[in-house]
Amino acid sequence: DQQVKQNSPSLSVQEGRISILNCDYTNSMFDYFLWYKKYPAEGPTFLISISSIKDKNEDGRFTVFLNKSAKHLSLHIVPSQPGDSAVYFCAASAMGAGGKLIFGQGTELSVKP
């Protein structure tokens, strides 16, 4: 029972264009959402997050949008750069769940020059 789902295993984008990575969740108790980035042979690193009381959070080239009614969030990268090529994981947590952070399957982004 996958509570956090990333249905696109891979995405290829041209350098300079927008990358949109999507994530769906099923647990309505989730109240905080995070995106992590992972390069090969390294651990994931935190990228950006959003609280359920907001619908948008922006940090430089990265923006996360949250649609609570649809239980959907997305990560926008504008403009995309070759160094953005990595696996992106969506994750969710609930305040009442202690330290449990539930991840999606990941989307491999390839940004081509």
Add this chain to the structure above:
Amino acid sequence: NAGVTQTPKFQVLKTGQSMTLQCAQDMNHEYMSWYRQDPGMGLRLIHYSVGAGITDQGEVPNGYNVSRSTTEDFPLRLLSAAPSQTSVYFCASSYSIPLGPNYGYTFGSGTRLTVV
């Protein structure tokens, strides 16, 4: 400041063997977790801990044991390894509930385990 240190980086086990994956952090973090990463499955939570002496099960706890006798260490034990446990294992820690940039999980670089 070493962050989260996992040892070993690579390990090959025979079916039925036991071993312990080590995880240590030097950031005085209360929250620690173990994840496994498998193709198409993403990162799945095995066990987590909210402080010394306190552990709880995650999404896929079967076949794994943990203990948290100190704040710094959170070892993961495989009692009788099975081929289904072939995976990349990540340990992570956080100062508090892992929500947001100041409290998000810091991950180790992983242990690649193969069970034959």
